Amino acid sequence: MNQTASSPASMTSGNAQDPQGSRFVRACLRRPVDRTPVWFLRQAGRYMPEYMAVRKHHTLLDICRTPEIAAEVTITAAERLEVDAAIIFADLLLPFTPMGLDFEFVAGEGPVVHQPIRSLVQVQALRTDRAEELSYVARAIEQVTAHFSPPRADGDQLGIIGFIGAPFTLASYMIEGGSSRNYVESKRLMYASAEPGHPDSAAWPLLQEKLLTVLVAYASQQVEAGADVIQIFDSWAGALSIPDYTQFCLPATTELVRRVQALGVPVIYFGVDTASLLPTMRRTGADVLGLDWRVDLAQAWRGLDYAVAVQGNLDPIALFASQDLLRTRTEEILRAAAGRPGHIFNLGHGIVPGTPVENVIEVARIVREFRA
Ligand code: CP3
Numbered sequence: 001m002n003q004t005a006s007s008p009a010s011m012t013s014g015n016a017q018d019p020q021g022s023r024f025v026r027a028c029l030r031r032p033v034d035r036t037p038v039w040f041l042r043q044a045g046r047y048m049p050e051y052m053a054v055r056k057h058h059t060l061l062d063i064c065r066t067p068e069i070a071a072e073v074t075i076t077a078a079e080r081l082e083v084d085a086a087i088i089f090a091d092l093l094l095p096f097t098p099m100g101l102d103f104e105f106v107a108g109e110g111p112v113v114h115q116p117i118r119s120l121v122q123v124q125a126l127r128t129d130r131a132e133e134l135s136y137v138a139r140a141i142e143q144v145t146a147h148f149s150p151p152r153a154d155g156d157q158l159g160i161i162g163f164i165g166a167p168f169t170l171a172s173y174m175i176e177g178g179s180s181r182n183y184v185e186s187k188r189l190m191y192a193s194a195e196p197g198h199p200d201s202a203a204w205p206l207l208q209e210k211l212l213t214v215l216v217a218y219a220s221q222q223v224e225a226g227a228d229v230i231q232i233f234d235s236w237a238g239a240l241s242i243p244d245y246t247q248f249c250l251p252a253t254t255e256l257v258r259r260v261q262a263l264g265v266p267v268i269y270f271g272v273d274t275a276s277l278l279p280t281m282r283r284t285g286a287d288v289l290g291l292d293w294r295v296d297l298a299q300a301w302r303g304l305d306y307a308v309a310v311q312g313n314l315d316p317i318a319l320f321a322s323q324d325l326l327r328t329r330t331e332e333i334l335r336a337a338a339g340r341p342g343h344i345f346n347l348g349h350g351i352v353p354g355t356p357v358e359n360v361i362e363v364a365r366i367v368r369e370f371r372a
Contacts, residue, residue: 021151024085024159025228028266028288030309030342036334037084037159038367040360041270041316042350044077044089048357051077060105064090065136071143078148078158080357081364085159085229086144088222090137092165092233093173095214098130101174109178116177118185120203128210131217137162138225145226162227164219166234166269167211167256168249174207183239190248208252216259223263230260231268232286235349238273246280257284268311272349275300282308293318293348298336301343309342316347319359326359330366339372 024037044051054063054073063069070089078086093111096103103113117123141162148158165173168186173179175186193204219230234253237245257267269281270290281289282304291300291312301310318329330345337343345367351360 021155021157022084022159022228023156024344025157025266027342027344028229028268028309030287032341036337036339036343036345036367036370038345038364039078039083039085039087039159039161040081040351040364041087041347043081043083043087043360044073045351046353047351047355047360048077048080050080060091064094067136067139067143070137070140071147074140074144075147081361082368083364084156085161086148087161087163087231088137088141088144088227090140090163092163092170092235094134094137095131095165095170095211095218096174098133099126099128099210099214101126103173111173111178113174113177116185117171117174117203117207118189120200120206123203123207123210126207126210128213131214131221134218135221137218138221141222141225141227159228160226161229161231161268162219162222162225163231163233164215164222164256164260166232166237166249166271167208167215167252168240168245169234169236170211170215171204171207172236172239180236183236187244190244193248204248208249212252212256212259215256219260220263223260223265227265229266229268230263231270231290232256232260234269234271234281237271237277237281238292240277242277242280245277250280250283254284257286261285261287268344270311278304288342288344290346291348296336297333297343298338301337301340306340306342309344310337311344311346313346313348314363316349316351316355319347319351319355319363321359323359323362326363327366330363331370334367334370334372 023033026033027037073089074086103111106112145160151157172183172186190204192198192200195201260267266287268288269286272292275295288309288311291310293313293315297313
């Protein structure tokens with residue numbers, strides 16, 4: 001594939017939909033759109049009764065691994081909310097299984113990795129040759145793509161988003177064994193790589209390289225199945241200082257972005273608590289950067305020289321406010337973007353359980369009806 005083209009969509013893969021027809025994909029590429037596209041992080045999740053009805057009979061992993069159910073959950077959320085993009089229902093940690101790392105989701109606790117990675121020997125044992133075992137995600141994407149293939153009433157083609165984790169965020173789950181507050185073990189292994197003679201000095205670079213191999217193969221399956229855009233979740237990158245991010249994470253992440261773009265799709269690169277990291281995250285070359293609610297969108301975008309598209313950035317907890325306040329906050333964000341090509345409306349992070357569904361529907365409506 002031609003990896004030097006400046007515009008990824010100029011080399012669409014055989015089955016990718018015409019990006020002309022999707023305002024979401026056009027916005028990712030900073031092309032003009034008729035109105036700001038909107039979707040929500042974790043739009044299919046526990047706040048939604050339809051999801052909970054499915055969840056009553058299936059575990060999270062069952063849903064992810066059964067293409068018919070994953071597709072149904074994805075489609076239901078996108079249609080209920082009337083958004084411009086559907087993110088495939090899956091989880092960041094699915095690639096751990098074919099890599100040989102067992103994990104489970106424990107109610108109330110989140111993901112738990114039973115034997116966290118702490119040494120070079122453990123990294124060496126991780127496998128990179130079984131990514132095809134993840135093809136159930138591609139099968140689900142095919143079903144979602146087929147469902148949304150006819151243009152909608154307004155002529156727009158709904159965007160299909162595939163996703164993967166970023167090397168740092170995935171490594172942090174592998175090393176900490178679950179969610180973490182201080183990332184002590186992850187940073188310890190990271191710092192060991194800068195210490196010649198440390199017994200585990202090769203562990204961090206090897207882990208980054210192995211993740212890169214698996215993630216590119218997995219993203220490639222998703223694009224082949226019909227994903228129009230790949231979002232890379234680096235949810236916990238905000239835990240890193242600028243020098244640590246630059247030295248230990250930027251190289252592998254940049255390579256990942258480059259190789260996913262070479263598949264012919266734009267890349268959204270997302271993190272939380274990244275206000276000070278944004279200029280460095282931009283160096284990955286991603287087409288779109290996710291902004292959390294702590295940054296002023298207008299100021300952050302200006303700081304990025306408008307050289308990337310931006311996605312965000314309503315506080316997900318604002319969805320618990322009155323619809324009046326919600327309208328104010330939503331319109332403030334739309335005005336901050338000022339109709340400039342390359343804004344995708346979203347939250348700054350995922351919808352949380354307990355969020356009133358009607359408020360999410362209302363925000364989508366406000367964005368759809370807004371005219372600058
Ligand atoms: O519409 C969607 O966005 C849903 C698809 C989706 C899920 N996980 C399903 C899920 C996506 C995009 C993810 C990504 C994901 N998974 C991330 C990055 C997103 C972010 O929030 O920054 C992370 C960090 C994970 C790992 C993970 N999965 C955690 C930490 C948890 C527990 C969180 C919690 O609130 O308990 C999960 C579980 C999970 N993955 C749920 C869903 C809908 C909720 C649990 C359930 O249904 O039982």
